[in-house]
Amino acid sequence: MQVFVKKRMVYVFAFLVLFLAALSYPVAVKAEAGNYYLSMGEYLSGGMRITSLNGKYFAMMQTDGNFVIYQSDTQKALWHTNTYGGNYTSYRAMMQTDGNFVVYGIKNGAMTALWNAGTHVYGSGTYRLELGDDSVLRVKKNGNTVWNSPNAPINSSGWSYMFTEADNRYISSGYKLSERPDHYGIDIISTNGYTYIYGDAIRNVSAGNVVVSQALNATAGNYVVVETNTIDTNTNKKIKVRYLHMKDSPSVTIGQIAQGTIVGYVGNTGDVSPKPTSSNPYNGTHLHFDVNNQGKNSGISSADALNPQKFFPGITFLGKTSTVD
Numbered sequence: 001m002q003v004f005v006k007k008r009m010v011y012v013f014a015f016l017v018l019f020l021a022a023l024s025y026p027v028a029v030k031a032e033a034g035n036y037y038l039s040m041g042e043y044l045s046g047g048m049r050i051t052s053l054n055g056k057y058f059a060m061m062q063t064d065g066n067f068v069i070y071q072s073d074t075q076k077a078l079w080h081t082n083t084y085g086g087n088y089t090s091y092r093a094m095m096q097t098d099g100n101f102v103v104y105g106i107k108n109g110a111m112t113a114l115w116n117a118g119t120h121v122y123g124s125g126t127y128r129l130e131l132g133d134d135s136v137l138r139v140k141k142n143g144n145t146v147w148n149s150p151n152a153p154i155n156s157s158g159w160s161y162m163f164t165e166a167d168n169r170y171i172s173s174g175y176k177l178s179e180r181p182d183h184y185g186i187d188i189i190s191t192n193g194y195t196y197i198y199g200d201a202i203r204n205v206s207a208g209n210v211v212v213s214q215a216l217n218a219t220a221g222n223y224v225v226v227e228t229n230t231i232d233t234n235t236n237k238k239i240k241v242r243y244l245h246m247k248d249s250p251s252v253t254i255g256q257i258a259q260g261t262i263v264g265y266v267g268n269t270g271d272v273s274p275k276p277t278s279s280n281p282y283n284g285t286h287l288h289f290d291v292n293n294q295g296k297n298s299g300i301s302s303a304d305a306l307n308p309q310k311f312f313p314g315i316t317f318l319g320k321t322s323t324v325d
């Protein structure tokens with residue numbers, strides 16, 4: 001694979017040279033058998049970046065295993081590979097000679113593909129990765145695009161979905177459906193049933209502040225409320241999100257919280273149905289997640305609530321989804 005700089009694009013290596021010069025610690029920038037990659041270990045907090053020529057966007061391989069495109073001035077995430085992989089010691093984003101762009105997790109020398117662009121294009125030719133001035137990441141073969149990230153941001157707020165596992169996108173009770181119009185959030189289980197989501201890590205969807213970190217409320221169970229940095233354009237208030245029925249006491253305390261931080265683990269505490277019993281301890285397991293634009297910490301009503309699905313347009317929800325606004 002050849003890498004070369006063109007007028008309108010800054011490519012991986014040109015930027016890495018500059019970025020490495022700004023880092024005081026060693027970072028792997030390697031080529032193996034014709035494959036070029038960005039790599040970082042968990043000890044790094046900054047990460048390695050590809051920047052668009054106009055400087056408005058950068059893409060980064062992160063320590064949490066996610067490869068993300070950001071808006072430079074706001075640090076807002078516009079798109080990501082949705083591949084949090086917390087159990088690896090380092091991660092690698094690789095532009096391969098087979099035309100595929102892949103994110104790997106690495107542990108004990110073994111590489112596991114966590115996500116790929118799905119663009120295997122064989123035969124002779126030159127592949128390269130570009131981050132355009134339009135924030136779109138492209139895999140090109142001989143100058144022709146063979147794959148691109150969505151050209152729209154993941155959403156207007158730059159929120160990320162709270163689960164890594166693709167299975168965790170099944171909604172057992174949707175937002176304000178006719179069968180349950182007073183349900184102002186979504187109940188997330190797994191495609192395969194609730195047992196498989198019990199204990200799964202819940203990651204904060206958007207940076208902001210933890211304003212409630214509560215153990216064992218009778219209704220909400222163990223729960224967390226985060227005031228995000230996202231301002232609602234209708235109310236001019238910061239949008240708040242709630243994570244309910246967690247397995248254990250919240251993993252976070254009052255104060256600032258980053259996107260992707262684990263707030264707790266999926267459980268069935270508080271008022272869930274069916275109730276867990278000694279013989280069926282996983283009964284009622286789900287994550288209730290809701291969103292409001294009136295600054296509410298609890299008791300969300302119809303007028304305050306927003307459809308959570310709308311904040312994750314990159315996620316294909318299954319089950320009892322809702323199109324209600």
Ligand SMILES: [Zn+2]
Nearest residue numbers: 185186187288
């Ligand atoms: Zn619910």
